[in-house]
Amino acid sequence: MRKDSNTLLNALSTAASIGFYLVSSVAAGILLGRLVDEYFAITPWGTVWGIVLGMIAGMWSMYKKVVGGK
């Protein structure tokens, strides 16, 4: 009974957080990309690559969460 409720709550927290990995990684990518843009004056390439890398990072952390259980 205790184990079942543990599994349920953990599954609930994983399910509720998994979508946010994709969104927040892209947000972090944009943030870092804009900083790079400002520092090196290469607008908009920093932001563009930030978004692309953010998407990859989101997929990567979701993969780790689902497959690796981390």
Place this chain on the structure above:
Amino acid sequence: MEHGHEIGSHSLAHFAGLTFNMDTLIMTWITMAIVIVLAIAATRRIELQPRGWQNFLEMAVVYLLEQVETNMGSKGQKLAPLIITLFLFLVVGNELGLVPGFTSPTNDINTTLGLALMIVLIVHVLGIKNKGFVRYFKHFFEPYVPFVIINIIEEVAKPITLSFRLFGNILAGEILLLVLGMLVPYFVPTLWLAFSVFVGIVQAFIFTMLSISYLSNSMQDGH
């Protein structure tokens, strides 16, 4: 917009060049006071067969200790007070906004981002302490060296994920409660209020569980 209860806007105070969201600050103090009173009420007369507040707190503490033990092992015991306090603060804070006249301290991004940054900072400090500076930073270059950029983005995303999820859920819950109160009074808002109680507990739990998960990564020796 007509005057009345507004959610998402804050009464501001300026002091020493800084801006303070006074309502958030007062609600945070009230939340802290409630957590302290709860803790004292629950531990004042400890009985073998728990009753009342002791029963409620014991359930939360035992469950969280179990989670800490499972995820971090015996080394994580020293972090248990932080985890339990965090959970209690979040539960009380989230539910406070459902009481008429009060707002949640967690409906302000500054509170949730502050808590998330605190956790991320502890994760890095503990990681460096447990694994050593070089070995800790080596894991940013794993599995391959080019992954360093992706790993850095992931680290920056951690506080964003933690804080925006909690902030968004609580703020949206309170706004929806007000809107439903205006559109379809009585029955529907009552249902949503009941659901918000559940959401508040679940969001506090998710924040705590993710904090445990992040902290457990830095507690491992990496052998």
